[in-house]
Amino acid sequence: MKPAPQTPSPADADARKAIAPVICYPLDTLPLPVMDLYKKAREALEKVEEVLVQPRDANTFNVPAGHFFRIISMDGPQVGDLNLWAKDDLTERFYSGKTRALHGTHLGVGDRMWSSFPYLRPMATITHDTLDWYGFDEFGGSVHDVIGTRCDPYTGHLLSGDDYHFCCHSNLIRALAAETGLSSDQAEPHVHDVLNVFMCTGFTKDTHQYFMKASPVRPGDFLEFFAEIDLLGALSACPGGDCSSEHSSDTVACYPLKVEILRPEKGTLDGWIPPGPSSYCRSHGL
Numbered sequence: 001m002k003p004a005p006q007t008p009s010p011a012d013a014d015a016r017k018a019i020a021p022v023i024c025y026p027l028d029t030l031p032l033p034v035m036d037l038y039k040k041a042r043e044a045l046e047k048v049e050e051v052l053v054q055p056r057d058a059n060t061f062n063v064p065a066g067h068f069f070r071i072i073s074m075d076g077p078q079v080g081d082l083n084l085w086a087k088d089d090l091t092e093r094f095y096s097g098k099t100r101a102l103h104g105t106h107l108g109v110g111d112r113m114w115s116s117f118p119y120l121r122p123m124a125t126i127t128h129d130t131l132d133w134y135g136f137d138e139f140g141g142s143v144h145d146v147i148g149t150r151c152d153p154y155t156g157h158l159l160s161g162d163d164y165h166f167c168c169h170s171n172l173i174r175a176l177a178a179e180t181g182l183s184s185d186q187a188e189p190h191v192h193d194v195l196n197v198f199m200c201t202g203f204t205k206d207t208h209q210y211f212m213k214a215s216p217v218r219p220g221d222f223l224e225f226f227a228e229i230d231l232l233g234a235l236s237a238c239p240g241g242d243c244s245s246e247h248s249s250d251t252v253a254c255y256p257l258k259v260e261i262l263r264p265e266k267g268t269l270d271g272w273i274p275p276g277p278s279s280y281c282r283s284h285g286l
């Protein structure tokens with residue numbers, strides 16, 4: 001937030017503030033996903049696996065490159081916190097901040113989840129969103145943000161003094177530890193900022209603070225992705241439920257989420273090439 005200024009405005013303050021902004025990362029040169037091919041491939045998908053995520057808990061899932069996966073709302077409005085790693089290398093993981101810099105605060109169809117340095121390649125591309133009708137509301141809110149981090153016990157403790165163990169951060173640690181055999185101490189550094197699936201968020205117009213409001217998601221809604229590389233995913237069913245009031249507690253109603261792994265028919269992806277890691281030379285000027 002910006003407190004009341006203590007510094008007098010300079011004479012040319014209005015002129016400086018009137019300068020029009022430019023987009024930090026224009027997308028004209030960004031390699032585009034082959035959406036026509038994905039559209040064709042998703043016409044006939046065979047479900048090969050289904051993973052249930054219990055309320056206030058998380059679960060992992062594996063998606064081979066060239067498969068699709070869907071995160072599906074089941075019994076009631078529920079927000080999901082999604083982490084992605086390269087299947088065989090936990091150091092390559094979803095990079096929420098760079099994804100935000102490239103695609104904006106909230107993701108939609110055609111946007112991609114980019115991986116961390118030095119890889120910086122698309123891990124997954126969003127191919128369908130049953131909440132795409134929502135757009136932005138009058139408060140500036142929208143769904144599927146990459147601005148929040150994930151609810152966690154440290155911030156909860158900082159603000160309330162309580163120790164709560166079923167925040168998304170802890171849920172993701174338990175799920176990753178169970179999947180990999182790592183201890184919780186070893187698993188924790190691999191848990192990262194999430195894609196907030198179905199969560200409705202924005203920044204207030206006056207103070208520009210991060211806000212949340214009841215998710216518009218309803219049972220049957222889903223967000224669908226195409227796996228660009230072999231993926232290990234973890235999804236937490238946030239203790240905030242639909243995130244209309246609070247999180248980091250057992251107070252609100254929470255519902256399960258489902259992840260489906262879907263295989264396209266043979267031949268439908270002919271011509272698609274999995275993206276390689278960034279080809280930057282990595283000399284860094286040395």
Ligand SMILES: [Zn+2]
Pocket residue numbers: 081150151167168169237238239240247
């Ligand atoms: Zn959460």
